[in-house]
Amino acid sequence: MKLASYFGITTFAVAICVGAKPTQAALVNYGFTVDATSGDNPGQYYGSFQYEDSTLTGIGEETLGVSNGLAIAFDYLGTRYTETSDFDYPLSPVVNFTNGNLLGLSYLVEDQFFIGDDPGNPNRGGTKFSSILSADLLSATEVGTVSYSKGQPVPEPMTLGGSAIAGVMGLCLKRKKK
Template identity: 40%
Template sequence: MKNYQKLAVATAGVALSFATIETNSAQAAIITYDFTVDVTTGSLTDTQYQGFFSYDDSTLTASGVESVGIAEGLSISFDFLGVTYTEADDYLVDFGFPFVEFNQGSLVGLQYTVSNNAIFSIFGDNPNGLGGGDQFNYIDETSFEVGNGSVTYSLRPASVSVPEPSAVFGLGILGFGWLVRTKFGLRR
């Protein structure tokens, strides 16, 4: 009877570890995209500017058109003309801007407009009405000349590697098999 008690305890331990794994795999992740603005027209032609944005992906379903704004944890840092701008600098911040837009789980782009210290906008020109995108416009405050550019995005690699639940499951089964084999003398 003692062997059956050990088997029951081992089985309960494995079951609890799987329940814990399932709970942890449902947690949200902070996703970060780096972006580069390449200016192609106007007084800033042939210059580049860098930035990044981060957000909590817990509200995204990868279905249809979705957006993430400040309320969902969006933060932005963009260096333009020696000044670092954040999400709080968007002139429509009181109306739900800026935001990052997705279509079927794929990044469409950022919708972000600043009109203090400098005037610039990152937006989309999608005919389907999507606001986020890969277009950049600015106004030179000395000449009032309008310039344009493009925006490219790259997903920043995650800094922590988490094993897939299927790998942990497989290792758990192997460990359980070893435990049964050694504890109950099931040797060949």
């Protein structure tokens, strides 16, 4: 009788794992490297960002921000900067896409740097790195480039939970047989 009970629980766990329709949302991770080739602080600097992609359609111009879970960590000149370091937080920073392809970050930290293609259009991300005085975008001086590398999406919790339950129940069933 216990064998039937374990079989029923295992079947239920597998059904949850397989039958659950995953939402299309995932946390997407990117790493980025700043290669500063001129200015006062040449060198390479590293950072990362992540966002939740449930609202992306892959069609046309799209922008995601802090309200979409955008989180940034950037180590520059011995200081760790986050999304809250942006001059216009919580409206910025943002990450931009065209037809599902990453254009880049738009990230402005007062008296330090600006990441984006055009200081005249600070809400459009890009691959240029500029030093900046105060928050005056007219003072931006391009000193390097930014490159991005996509990480693996973080799986949905329901899928992980269902898989874990199915695995544990399978082990319990195997152990009871012995």
